[in-house]
């Protein structure tokens with residue numbers, strides 16, 4: 001018989017887990033593996049709350065394996081390193097994002113695209129090679145293969161920097177891959193949540209003109225004054241949407257639920273590119289006429305590889321890009337999840353794990 005989660009590994013660990021599709025989280029005792037030769041043991045300081053955590057906690061993608069400890073925007077301190085670990089020392093601040101393992105041999109891994117490896121091991125709701133479950137960052141400590149640990153630049157604050165480990169790389173990577181970084185070009189960012197607000201800031205750091213495309217009129221002043229967007233479009237405002245037709249070179253679509261693509265495709269110029277990163281279990285309708293007649297491109301993107309994630313952290317540190325966060329205690333997580341489901345967060349919850357996770 002399989003061992004219980006608190007017995008399968010030698011190190012006692014503690015976190016908060018969702019047990020069923022209500023998504024409600026509660027205290028959970030489990031265990032972590034012994035630090036291997038290639039491993040880094042990390043004491044978790046902060047962890048961001050991504051909308052993916054909510055999708056998984058509520059089984060909205062249909063493959064949640066309960067109990068699930070979410071959290072893949074982890075910043076912590078190195079407590080122990082294995083004998084073969086070269087990049088990290090005890091006491092350093094490090095980051096862990098969405099993935100903690102891959103085969104390291106396939107074509108994707110060889111191109112530093114571990115995120116697209118068929119055997120990617122996700123930080124939570126996945127399995128290690130020994131068959132035990134992975135548990136995420138809403139917990140006190142984690143043991144991670146050094147290839148999947150990031151150097152955390154000194155001048156990046158832990159709280160505002162944590163969300164870059166998922167939200168940041170998920171918008172940075174497609175901008176680089178699809179060639180959406182030419183200074184002066186016009187970027188639309190659909191959905192002003194965790195990913196969207198970081199996309200605005202990264203877009204500005206690349207020298208783009210940035211327009212937020214939002215369903216929430218109340219976000220306008222902040223988008224411009226605080227986040228640095230050049231303009232703001234509310235999707236329900238037909239007059240302004242019409243005036244903006246054919247004005248954008250690129251769009252990053254971060255909307256977390258089913259929505260029509262036609263209004264977004266119509267905003268693009270000839271040869272415009274739309275990259276969708278939101279993840280939900282229903283298909284989107286792809287209108288063919290605007291696509292074909294305008295030689296437009298629709299693409300997708302899943303986070304980024306480890307090398308590029310490091311590059312993104314260094315880029316954000318250099319350009320002063322951080323997330324706007326609301327720091328919360330662990331026992332506020334269920335309220336935070338409720339608020340996230342209603343788009344009531346500016347713009348990322350980050351759990352102060354080290355000072356609020358008590359047994």
Ligand code: NAP
Nearest residue numbers: 051191192193194195214215216255256257278279302303
């Ligand atoms: P979030 O903070 O909740 O932001 C999502 C935003 O989408 C909301 O703030 C809202 O912005 C807009 N929105 C939500 N529902 C809408 C609807 N029905 N119609 C129109 N607009 C709607 O979420 P997030 O953490 O940024 O994540 C966004 C999505 O990306 C999630 O589905 C998440 O799972 C996915 N994700 C994907 C990857 C990847 O690798 N591809 C990585 C991380 C996350 P407005 O109020 O401005 O309209």
Ligand code: ZN
Nearest residue numbers: 050052166167
């Ligand atoms: Zn995420």
